[in-house]
């Protein structure tokens with residue numbers, strides 16, 4: 001197998017750099033904040049948006065929406081403030097890349113936020129961080145203070161006319177707070193009930209004002225797009241889905257972890273080379289390529305380029321690039337029941353198909369797991385999941401339903417094997 005070209009690591013640069021980049025003096029000595037200073041002094045906000053559009057950067061939070069295009073939707077001249085929200089809720093099972101960026105290189109994120117806020121005309125930004133990430137919260141609070149003390153945040157930053165303050169907000173441990181409108185509601189001090197869209201946040205978001213929500217990795221990428229230029233970014237990986245990408249590999253592998261590789265690196269290379277192959281010499285059975293919300297792949301489907309379009313063409317999704325590897329001994333019924341329990345627990349309950357559907361999925365899977373299921377249960381699972389697709393306020397319902405359908409499509413024999421023996 002040919003290994004993909006592995007260019008210089010930029011997002012995980014801290015791994016190759018001798019000093020602790022949480023300390024602002026080390027980050028500055030390493031060239032940090034020079035790009036923000038230059039861009040705010042020399043470029044207009046429209047030029048920054050155009051540069052990000054040209055780079056082809058697509059959001060790393062799961063949906064892969066083009067970042068520059070999203071910024072272009074911000075309602076201008078409304079007389080209201082514009083808010084930038086960094087989504088650091090990172091609760092998708094199998095995903096642990098944003099935490100790594102926050103805990104090891106917080107100024108990379110803050111610099112990306114300064115550039116992004118400047119582009120969209122925002123003077124006030126928030127980092128909404130998952131409640132369990134106490135360490136990351138403390139690191140970010142300290143980093144924001146240090147940046148403010150140096151004049152990189154606050155009024156007239158870098159001695160320009162631009163103002164930006166960042167508030168770090170700790171969530172309280174609910175997955176739905178990662179959905180952007182749930183996040184906004186939570187930040188407003190309410191229950192994180194996702195909103196019906198439209199209006200989209202870019203028009204009516206936090207406190208009814210134009211708001212952009214971007215993922216941690218997306219904002220970190222902005223720092224490098226503005227430093228090295230759009231051609232550099234576009235030159236890494238496939239043209240429609242370019243750039244460096246963080247892949248989280250967990251499960252039955254010898255070397256789990258976060259790997260920075262070109263977008264489009266093959267799933268086989270990721271598992272067999274970077275993650276050291278399946279553990280204990282066992283054979284591969286299945287892989288979830290993009291966090292627990294996305295359809296599962298069989299072992300014979302891993303010759304696949306890991307970029308948004310290629311994974312979608314294979315019937316799954318790149319999602320948050322949380323790659324979960326399962327070996328030949330994996331109990332697929334128990335695994336799916338674990339996933340179903342998560343979505344049942346995390347459903348906010350606003351929509352009937354999601355509130356009731358997630359409960360029924362878990363109940364039926366528990367029956368199958370305990371060996372008391374029937375073939376009719378398998379058909380019911382399939383049809384309950386079908387009724388949950390595309391019928392709700394947010395896509396948590398789809399995220400709960402898609403794994404069920406794909407597990408049944410690809411591993412039906414495992415489910416048939418779990419049925420209660422017929423009497424008589």
Ligand SMILES: Cc1cc2nc3c(=O)[nH]c(=O)nc-3n(C[C@H](O)[C@H](O)[C@H](O)COP(=O)(O)O)c2cc1C
Pocket residue numbers: 058059060061062063064065067087088089090091092175176177178179180181213214215216218219394395396
């Ligand atoms: C149930 C649910 C949970 C989500 N959790 C996260 C999350 O933890 N982090 C994240 O960045 N995006 C999450 N998203 C996606 C966000 O709604 C949003 O699309 C993303 O933050 C946009 O950032 P991007 O354009 O930079 O990708 C979630 C979406 C849903 C439906």
Ligand code: SF4
Pocket residue numbers: 176193194346347348349350351352354355392393394395396397
């Ligand atoms: S789909 Fe589920 S999580 Fe999303 S708003 Fe409806 S009930 Fe809440």
